[in-house]
Amino acid sequence: MPDRGKWFRRTLCSLALLVSALAGAAQDCLDCHLASADQPVLAIQHSAHAALAGGGNEACRACHGDSAGHIAAPASSAPDFSFGPHWPMPAAEGGARCLTCHAGGEQLHWAGSAHAAADLACTDCHSLHRQSQLAPAPDPATSGCLTCHSEVRAELRLPSRHPIAEGKTACTDCHNPHGSPTPGELAAVTLNDTCFTCHSEKRGPFLWEHPPASEDCSLCHRPHGSVHPRLLTARGPALCQQCHAAAFHPSLPYGGEGVAGAAPNQNLLGKNCLNCHGQVHGSNHPSGARLTR
Numbered sequence: 360m361p362d363r364g365k366w367f368r369r370t371l372c373s374l375a376l377l378v379s380a381l382a383g384a385a386q387d388c389l390d391c392h393l394a395s396a397d398q399p400v401l402a403i404q405h406s407a408h409a410a411l412a413g414g415g416n417e418a419c420r421a422c423h424g425d426s427a428g429h430i431a432a433p434a435s436s437a438p439d440f441s442f443g444p445h446w447p448m449p450a451a452e453g454g455a456r457c458l459t460c461h462a463g464g465e466q467l468h469w470a471g472s473a474h475a476a477a478d479l480a481c482t483d484c485h486s487l488h489r490q491s492q493l494a495p496a497p498d499p500a501t502s503g504c505l506t507c508h509s510e511v512r513a514e515l516r517l518p519s520r521h522p523i524a525e526g527k528t529a530c531t532d533c534h535n536p537h538g539s540p541t542p543g544e545l546a547a548v549t550l551n552d553t554c555f556t557c558h559s560e561k562r563g564p565f566l567w568e569h570p571p572a573s574e575d576c577s578l579c580h581r582p583h584g585s586v587h588p589r590l591l592t593a594r595g596p597a598l599c600q601q602c603h604a605a606a607f608h609p610s611l612p613y614g615g616e617g618v619a620g621a622a623p624n625q626n627l628l629g630k631n632c633l634n635c636h637g638q639v640h641g642s643n644h645p646s647g648a649r650l651t652r
């Protein structure tokens with residue numbers, strides 16, 4: 360099928376050139392780039408970028424540059440900053456143009472972020488000429504992240520999970536897609552602080568702290584989803600036994616003392632450590648030193 364939008368634009372463009380040549384007037388962006396079905400450029404007039412540099416043709420220049428060469432020979436010469444798709448340009452070059460205005464705030468750590476390192480362009484996530492995608496979320500909870508992160512998509516279906524697919528938690532609640540100084544591009548200054556934005560009751564301080572909980576929630580929890588209940592990395596007692604050996608009271612249910620006929624330890628056999636040590640995140644009870652209450 361012939362590309363009618365293109366045909367229409369080229370014809371219009373030639374006409375405009377002809378008219379302007381006759382009148383001796385210079386052409387500008389909007390004289391040629393009217394809205395058409397395949398190139399909805401004017402939707403930008405309804406976006407946060409409409410009023411850039413006073414609006415109109417000046418708004419176009421704020422991103423695409425003065426583009427004198429392109430105006431003189433539109434079919435063969437690219438605008439100063441084209442962003443593609445007709446004349447593709449390197450991701451970093453396009454990003455640098457956006458960063459002339461967006462270098463601070465949420466984008467402060469773009470340079471050095473995992474996404475910049477992977478050579479993503481701003482336009483991999485943002486669609487500047489589509490009003491609906493300017494705040495770029497087709498689904499506000501997953502923001503288009505899952506088109507690339509299929510490994511996370513799978514985790515969102517596990518039996519225990521953060522309710523992201525259900526729309527109650529969003530990827531951007533925990534991550535800054537523009538990068539951050541925290542490993543994993545997390546939105547807060549530490550992993551635990553990220554969790555505390557919603558689970559503040561786990562912050563403490565507690566009279567009796569459990570060191571791994573104050574140190575790093577991910578010692579025991581997966582962030583997105585898990586086959587174990589409560590997003591745990593392993594089930595108790597195996598979870599606890601990664602760190603606790605058979606000191607004081609034997610904590611190895613499958614050790615020699617737990618084997619049938621070899622005087623099973625009644626504290627442990629068939630029981631979960633949590634039956635007695637329920638306060639694994641820390642306790643405020645005066646006699647909660649062993650996290651039992």
Ligand code: HEC
Pocket residue numbers: 388389392397398399400401403408411415416418419420421422423441442443444445482485486487488489
């Ligand atoms: C905020 C920056 C920004 C402003 C302002 C802007 N553009 Fe764009 N433009 C882009 C980006 C980025 C692309 C690449 C396509 C996309 O959005 O992913 C693009 C793409 C285009 C395209 C190609 C579209 C296609 O689908 O083939 C045209 C034509 C265009 N812009 C013209 C204009 C005109 C005319 C104006 C002024 C009304 C303008 N632009 C204002 C950033 C901008």
Ligand code: HEC
Pocket residue numbers: 365368369372376386387388389390391392419420423424425426429430433434438440441442443444445446447
């Ligand atoms: C004389 C007509 C004319 C003028 C004036 C003009 N353009 Fe274009 N522009 C074109 C044509 C023709 C194309 C070729 C692509 C096509 O057929 O869609 C194009 C393509 C583009 C593209 C697509 C780049 C890409 O890689 O996909 C952008 C962006 C663009 N113009 C921006 C501008 C801006 C910004 C201005 C003003 C500074 C401007 N144009 C002025 C006719 C014009």
Ligand code: HEC
Pocket residue numbers: 407408411421422453456457458459460461481482485487493494
């Ligand atoms: C000339 C300065 C300038 C340039 C260049 C520019 N922007 Fe913006 N941008 C703004 C202003 C001003 C706003 C509106 C105020 C704000 O939210 O900070 C804005 C808002 C945005 C928003 C939020 C929109 C919303 O609805 O809340 C996004 C996303 C964005 N810009 C992305 C980009 C991208 C991607 C580029 C490069 C293609 C770009 N900008 C280039 C000035 C600019």
Ligand code: HEC
Pocket residue numbers: 454457458461464465466469474479480481482483484485494495502531536537
């Ligand atoms: C991996 C996807 C992704 C990339 C790449 C990306 N963004 Fe964003 N951007 C988002 C998402 C998602 C939001 C919405 C954030 C939210 O809802 O908290 C956003 C929001 C924004 C906003 C508005 C929010 C604010 O206050 O900052 C601006 C401006 C912006 N991005 C600019 C950029 C620029 C400039 C680039 C390139 C240097 C870029 N983005 C690259 C996903 C991305």
Ligand code: HEC
Pocket residue numbers: 473474477479483484501502503504505506507508530531534535536542543544
């Ligand atoms: C266009 C594809 C694409 C999109 C869309 C995308 N990412 Fe990425 N992301 C990547 C690539 C490529 C990497 C670097 C390689 C890797 O670690 O998988 C990366 C890395 C990351 C990392 C760092 C991983 C690590 O090991 O430190 C996080 C976190 C991340 N992305 C989150 C997000 C979030 C949140 C969104 C949505 C706002 C998103 N991504 C959207 C492609 C994408």
Ligand code: HEC
Pocket residue numbers: 500501504505508510511521523528529530531532533534542543545550577582583
């Ligand atoms: C409840 C907070 C939270 C939410 C919501 C969340 N993440 Fe994460 N994500 C994390 C934490 C914590 C890590 C581990 C960071 C580390 O240990 O370095 C992580 C790691 C990652 C990684 C690195 C690779 C991996 O799997 O460990 C990617 C990619 C990622 N997240 C993408 C996403 C995407 C996409 C979404 C939305 C579908 C999302 N995250 C939602 C907290 C979250």
Ligand code: HEC
Pocket residue numbers: 519520521522527528529532533550553554555556557558576577580581582588589590591
């Ligand atoms: C944006 C808010 C938010 C953040 C940030 C957050 N969570 Fe959650 N978390 C939730 C919600 C909502 C639920 C579901 C609560 C419910 O169903 O009652 C939940 C549930 C949980 C559960 C129980 C899951 C189950 O199967 O019952 C655990 C464990 C958990 N979160 C750990 C974490 C950890 C660890 C972090 C930091 C990496 C974190 N959360 C960050 C909102 C958040």
Ligand code: HEC
Pocket residue numbers: 551554555558561562569571572573575576577578579580589591595633639640
């Ligand atoms: C030593 C392992 C361990 C560490 C570290 C840990 N948790 Fe837990 N967490 C558990 C266990 C075990 C459960 C299940 C308790 C139950 O089912 O009674 C749990 C349950 C939860 C729940 C759901 C039930 C509830 O109590 O609300 C949330 C939310 C939670 N943890 C958040 C966190 C946060 C936030 C951190 C970091 C501050 C953290 N956890 C650190 C072991 C741990």
Ligand code: HEC
Pocket residue numbers: 569570571578579595598599600601602603632633636639648649650651
């Ligand atoms: C990542 C390692 C780690 C994991 C996993 C872990 N703990 Fe701990 N736990 C510690 C450390 C370190 C201490 C502090 C020991 C000390 O002060 O001598 C501690 C202290 C305790 C104490 C108090 C002991 C005392 O001497 O005061 C109890 C009870 C306890 N943990 C139970 C559990 C239970 C139950 C689990 C499983 C849900 C668990 N722990 C998982 C590292 C861990």
Ligand code: HEC
Pocket residue numbers: 596599600603606607608610611612625626627630631632633634635636649651
């Ligand atoms: C039937 C209840 C019960 C079960 C099940 C249980 N414990 Fe205990 N545990 C206790 C009691 C009670 C104490 C405190 C004894 C005291 O203070 O004199 C204790 C003390 C501890 C201590 C402190 C030991 C020390 O040297 O000071 C650790 C660590 C501990 N338990 C870990 C575990 C682990 C890990 C499991 C699971 C493998 C587990 N416990 C299962 C009741 C239990």
